[in-house]
Amino acid sequence: MKNNPLLKKLNLRYLVSLLISIVLAFIIGAGILALSGFSPLKAYGAMLSGAFDSARHVGDFLEYAMVLCICGLACVLGARVGIFNVGGEGQLLLGAIFACQVGIWLDGFSPWIVIPAAALAAMIVGGFYAFIPGVLKVKVKVNEVITTIMLNTIAAYLCQYLAKGPWKNANKNMVAATEQLNAQYWFGNVIPRSSLSTAIFAAAIIAFIVWYVMQKTSRGFEMRLTGQNPRFARFSGIRTDRLVILCMVISGAMCGLVGMFRVYGAEHLYRDSVSRDYYFEALMVAMIAQYKPVTVIFLSLFFAVLKIGAQGMELIGVPSQIYLIIQTVIIFFMAAESGISASLQASAQKRKAKLAAKARQKGDVQHG
Amino acid sequence: MDDFLNILGSVFSAGTFNEMLRRATPVALAAIGGSLTEHAGIMNIGMDGMILMGAFFGVLGSALMSSAWGGIGMVLVLGVLVGLFFALFVVKFRSDEFIIGCALNTFALGLTTYLSRAIFGTSGAKGYPSLPTVDIPFLDSIPFLGEVLNHHSLFVYLTWLLVFVLWVFIYKTPYGFWLRASGEKPDTLRTAGIDPDKMKWIASVLCGILCGLAGAHLSLGYLNGTFAENMSNSRGYIAFACVIFGAANPSKAYLAALMFGFFDAIGLRLQDYVSSDLTGIIPYAITIIMMVYVVIRGQQKKKHAAKRLPDPAGKT
């Protein structure tokens, strides 16, 4: 729909403010590092090598980028129609544990049966878990942010219960974990010893489909309008209620699927390291990307490098959470970007107006 | 049958209600702070982060100055700063409250975990000076009530006072009227020569302080001078639900927090019979049910009120 799609997509103002935000965030991060007695240069150096020093780490950050990207796109999908799925964490965990359990129940069947069944189970569970807040939002008008956050905690407890109780690993040393999947169901490893599995190809296809539907189809067009002005969308004949719930369910299904990828690709059983608030980090990425799908993909890579790199910082004693600080500081700057430039402009204009008035006054005096 | 009676007995024991007060207090403190921002028209979902920072800096202050009061002092300063920070974005820069709230929560998680590990090491902060409990001598002689009400940390009692003070502030002082006007119709204030943004700043700062105190109660009054990573554990969101439930009235929000505390405490009591992972679900499930109930009740109330209205076009 644009004359020059490339130029339009490369929103210059956005890129510049993103770059400035990132630089400022790293400077602030350096300040915090220095204050807590670490050398910022050494720490950032460790971060860089932590991500790139071995093929294994590259594989790890690619895998994490996949998680961020699909979860981030799931968030974008909701945001596009004006509903914030903050509950991806719960959907992911439930998807993971159910997908895992399906693999254990169906042990012995061909992978051609087990893997699709597990994927389906993950999507159904995740989708259903998103359906609840979706319906509550559309039909009862209950704020979805609170309900999804509550559902996250509930899901975490529930998974904990299942992993400790009914579905517990027979091994006494494993406190909260399910049985391990039979190795024939594991996704193939793409980079040896890293967590990167063939799931990344499935993820790439999903990312492409989501991008395509949102940007190129009439459905995506309807989603955009619904998010921009739901009343207008309804007025124009779009079934907004249905569309919002549908997007929420798909968003949940995607998160559930990520959970399945984590289990079948990396962990090979369910335990709480399947996700440690990964969805929240994806949510941050989606926010920084201003809910634009392509930007989400690129930023996922960037933040995955930071995250895996930050684990490298642990080696020299720096807590890796500095990464969360840097990430959120970027969000603060990006969210305030329009506000900051507006207040700068306003004060500049005031100054200009005052100068102009003074000049005119002088002119009047000279005339008189 | 006996089992059932046993369960019932332990659920409705004085211990449960004592526990209820203890567990309700951090949520209640945050909720009455949230009432202020809610009245000022700010959707504050950043309370969870504010609580978490309060919890950490409370312990940090306590550790640095070897006194729980030092911790409280630090929390007060921090609360002001966090409130100012929040208002800077939400009020001054008019950023999206949802994004800022979310980011603040994650920021707090990152900052407190980072500092906790950098300062206290991976084992965390434990056993620093905590707030003494208040012992009211004559209360012990009253059988049930004494057990429920006595020997709490100062914050439990302070919360009662604050609920009353804030209720008076919001509904009985001119400043409270301005605060409510700043959320409901800011232009009324502007045309009256009062800056509505100023009221929003004040509300944010007060909310920052109260959430900070809620966190301090968690780490200094509730656990003994201990900070655990992510110890706010979604309490900020529950507090937000309490604010909505109580229609931003501090006393009603306090009751909602008590309800949360009650279910939280019951979960603890039932641990012997049901897995604690399942009972842990209760307060969060209750919160969702509460939210749905509030909305449905609100819609019914509106319909009801409309029927009471005398005449639609309003010729009087």
Add this chain to the structure above:
Amino acid sequence: MQELAVQFKHISMEFPGVLANDDVSLDIRRGEVFALVGENGAGKTTLMNILYGINEPTDGEVYIGGKKVEHFSPKNAISLGVGMVHQHFMLVPSFTVAQNIVMSKEPRKLGFLFDNKAAEQKTRELVDNYGLVVDSSAVVQEISVGLQQRVEILKTLYRGADILILDEPTAVLTPQETDELFAVIRRVVKEHGMTVIIITHKLYEVMAISDRVGVMRKGRLIGVADTCDMDEKKLASMMVGRPVLYDRLEKTGVPGEERIKVEDLHVLDNRGLPAVDGLSLSVRAGEVLGIAAIEGNGQSELLEAITGMRPIENGEISICGQSIRGKDPGEIRQLGLAHIPEDRLATGVSRDASVTDNLIVGRHREKAFNRFGFHQRTSTIERYAQQVYDNFDIRGAGLEVNVGSMSGGNMQKVVVAREFSFDTPVLIIAQPTRGVDVGAIEFIHSRIIEKRNAGCAILLCSADLDEVFRLSDRIITMYEGHITGHFKASEISKEEIGYYMTGDRSGEEAVYEK
């Protein structure tokens, strides 16, 4: 020479991209009623906002009571005795009348407690003093608009105003309430020596109430005169810059079959009160049925019910012979209906979407615009949008810009262009030219009549009586959800319509119907 209450000296006010006031110099005398007239966007409200300190002028000076205004803030203006009643009331809906009136100067107990008793006492004193009767303990959201306006006036009086600005005070009032308001104005001027500045664009009101009148056009003050030297015609031509001479619209054809049918319709408003109360009407192909009503008498809810945006409590609506029961807005459109909504920003456009997007909505699922039924054909869509854009003479920065950045008139043209391009047999049109400049009005009107002549059944609703008269074949008047009169447009005068719009004339209904 009389003492001056206010002096504006060479006031200019520039907003980004707009010169709202252009070198305005104006004197207001103490104790007079000064009317400021002009079209929408002429800069009247901006000038008054400067006087009230909301806006600081980019250039020029303001003197109040002979003193130069140094700091522009409402606080300062209030202390200099200026009070303003805004078009949109500045009242807190959940507060009582007294609480609203004393805001910012509350009576206190113990220095920090709000003294509600004293507030109500002071309100009652004001009420007695000025004869503006209102219940001091009533909650504002539960009283009528007319009473809310009184509260606004009392509020300015409580703050000690002696210069009262009224911004379009009669827009939401019934004629009776308008009469009462004018009586109040005369009283405060005569008995309390106040100065009143009234902004309006209703010329008969200028003649009825003011001593002097100033006319603004496009940010400039065109002229000031004693009201007694003026008449409505002179004022009108000053306002628009040329004598208003609309071309006669050629209406042809005879009405055909029934297309819109409403029977015994009951609809509730947002508060859950009956808004449409047992209304029936019918519109045939090739005719325009106009609804004349003062805002808030159920006409908005009626149109929303017909288009499916509001649930029907009771009754029956059919479009082209098919009932709309249980259908959503999209399905109702399928029956052959298009709709220009009354509030284009809230309902008519997506501000953050491009012009192209706003023009294609509704047709975006059509085969011609989709490959394989789902892949959008961007070039075909663009060609279509360009065609509509040119066809409806939309003037803006092209198809790519967001609709939100366009002027009101062009935005409205986008809405009209889209809805008219559906070529439906039924059109529901609300406020087609609100906030639109004169040239665009002419254009939109001629398009509406074109549709009528082509055999469309059109239901029109407008707050502008002239528009209703110009376009309609038949006119109904609505009051409190009922039809109070039913007329042929050629056989009734505006004055008579006004009578039926303003009250339940049961028993007298259908007098004019032939």
